[in-house]
Amino acid sequence: MRIALLQSSGRPGSVVENLKVLDEAAGRAAAAGAGLLVAPEMFLTGYAIGDDIAHLAEPADGDSADAVADLAGRHGLAVAYGYPERDGETVYNSAQLISADGVRLANYRKTHLFGCFERDHFTPGDQAVVQAELGGLTVGLMICYDVEFPENVRAHALAGTGLLVVPTAQMHPFQFVAESMIPVRAFENQMYVAYVNRVGREGEFEFVGLSTLAGPDGVARARAGREEELVFADADPAFVAASREANPYLKDRRPGLYGSLV
């Protein structure tokens, strides 16, 4: 399956404009043969939009989800995107995966919130592993800071995730995460990791781009620069299986020794 990584900050504060950017990117991605388009954390609304987070938050099956389902169906590819999710009075930092048929396949609420800004605006989710089947791969969802915790990604590997999709809002000076940690996560868990970032300055934050798709061999198959960009790479289910045979980390674990982690 070909995956398109949409490295973009869209138009912070305007859902309408961001849906247009997503529509246009989905067209280009589909034309390039992609089966999945991934957009960054909070792409639907913008990230550093303060109290507008609560105002713009929508249910997982809200109008914007319908709009994404519509554009996914028109272009014939699945779409994963970050957005603020409203559930009654509670707001989550969420990511949703919608199929090429417009079906909502999975919705994930960020479990590891980063810093004061996120703790002020979001409630953390409580479900570590959210998955769906797509393109012959078990696809898992995670958001930004979540992936920096090795326990979290390991839980996905143990649950069979072969492609971890990670919308992110990665800031200066944490380039190390995109450059080094993402390939290591892919290698140590024998999976693909698609890490898709925002770019440029937004409020107090400066996003560093460097969106990456790394494979189970630790090799980055796509790596964006610091500007808005649509980059592509392929994920092959057979390569995940072969790599897990060659590099048996998951078999060689000794769970009885890890008791202090929980």
Add this chain to the structure above:
Amino acid sequence: MRIALLQSSGRPGSVVENLKVLDEAAGRAAAAGAGLLVAPEMFLTGYAIGDDIAHLAEPADGDSADAVADLAGRHGLAVAYGYPERDGETVYNSAQLISADGVRLANYRKTHLFGCFERDHFTPGDQAVVQAELGGLTVGLMICYDVEFPENVRAHALAGTGLLVVPTAQMHPFQFVAESMIPVRAFENQMYVAYVNRVGREGEFEFVGLSTLAGPDGVARARAGREEELVFADADPAFVAASREANPYLKDRRPGLYGSLV
């Protein structure tokens, strides 16, 4: 505390010669101000020595431990080294830390054995975390493949390890571990990691060198090439504490979500 990384394969099969190499390196390390010298996995005997492993294995308080204690005392620095440990009929792949006063501070038995060669010759240890206090740091011991399991290193971080000492016998084509994974382990656990490798061809194996000391910022402070080499870097307890404040991975963990790991 200054740490000297002895990247060397010594003389496989000759304990006497390897003690001479260790003695000479301890002299150079002490002269450069080091408080700790670290030698690779199985340095005392060689690694690819087949059934000689069982013949040369010694108790943790055997003659060779006395010889290491003697040279540590003469040069006035602590020494960590890998060796095959005999305990009755059982042989472990072990690493021992001996103080500048000649006291055996800690002895660790490798818990995650790598491949058929190691499973044929060793019994795995059952204690995940072995530590000692040295130079103002809590020092942990681990061996080679152990460090590739993020759960294992996390257990050390949770137990307070500030400097993880990892004698290794890292083979081609796994350079990725030295180059990328070691800095990531240091960063994600907010600790120093001293990874000290063998070099060159030995039996069926080709060791890749690249010994590394990485800090809690993910930066490699020392990195050897592919040849025999003695490299130095400093580990600062105050920097560990400051880095953990700035980058609160250990506080931000959500242990309740990691149940599937154990």
